[in-house]
Amino acid sequence: MAQDYLEVFCCGPEPFMRAVREALAGLGYDMERYHQESFQAPPAEAENVSDDVVPHGANTAEIYFTRSGITANAPRPIPCSALRALPVW
Secondary structure: OOOOOOOEEEEEOHHHHHHHHHHHHHOOOOHHHEEEEEOOOOOOOOOOOOOOOOHHHOOEEEEEEOOOOEEEEEEOOOOOOHHHHOOOO
16 A cells, blocks of 8 residues: 555544544554544434324224235234234135
8 A cells, every 4th residue: 555645534424434444454554644533413302202192083003014015904002013913815
């Protein structure tokens, strides 16, 4: 590696920068010539979520299975796994 004149500047999320550092160290790079700046999104504020509400007094939940295109209705609250709500043909 032509590290006599090569400076590395890295900016990104920590997993990316860790991978770059490990790769450079594995190549024997002079880490004195490595510089980084990290960034991350600000923490999300907790969302106030109300208790489960059954709209319009419905007593079933509709479950849509995307791959098969099947829709099933299950009693609310769902007392079993979603797969058990599938109709048996």
